Structures are given as structure tokens and as C-alpha cells.
Amino acid sequence: MYPSLCELGHVLSVDGPVIVDSMVSLCRELCPMSSLAAERLSPPLSSVSEQVSIPRAAVRSALMERAAEDISKALEEVKLSVVSYLTNSIVDQILQELYTTHKTL
DSSP, X not given: OOOOHHHHHHHHHHHHXXXXXXXXXXXXXXXXXXXXXXXXXXXXXXXXXXXXXOOHHHHHHHHHHXXXXXXXXXXHHHHHHHHHHHHHHHHHHHHHHHHHHHHHO
């Protein structure tokens, strides 16, 4: 269902610089004056893109958090269906007992 940490790490290591470079080029297209000012004030963006990395712990915690949310939602759905089933069966029993009591009267 979800990619493994190894797959995610591989994709990020391969596509990470590409994503940063595409973000930089988009910024240069949309805001040329701002990007020129930013390049003059800070180190070149290419050196920043080389230093970008996502720690494995952050990737793992993000995946675990997402999995925990999905599991929690699934459990809530199961609880709701169990409560609904129990409620329906109790109401059916009550109606059956009322029906039999009414017939005997």
C-alpha cells in the first residue's frame, strides 16, 4: 500500500535535486527580480541544492504518522460498524419481543 522506506529514500535521493532545481527555475520564471536579489544576497542556489537532504528519521516518522492516521481512521470505521450492528440487533430483538408480547395479549 505505501512505499517502503528504502523505495522512498531512493526516490528522494534521485529526485531530490531535480525537485529543488525545478523549484528554483520556476521561481526564476515567476519572480525574476526577487530571485536575482536573492542570488546577490546569499550563496548560489546550486550550492544549496547540493546540501539538501532529508534524514531517514524524518522520512520514517512521516510515514509512521501517516500510517497511524490511516489505522486510526480504519479503527473508527470498524467501531462505527460494530456499534451500528449491535444497535440494529438490539432493536430487532426488542421489536421481536414486543411483537410476541403483543400476539400473546
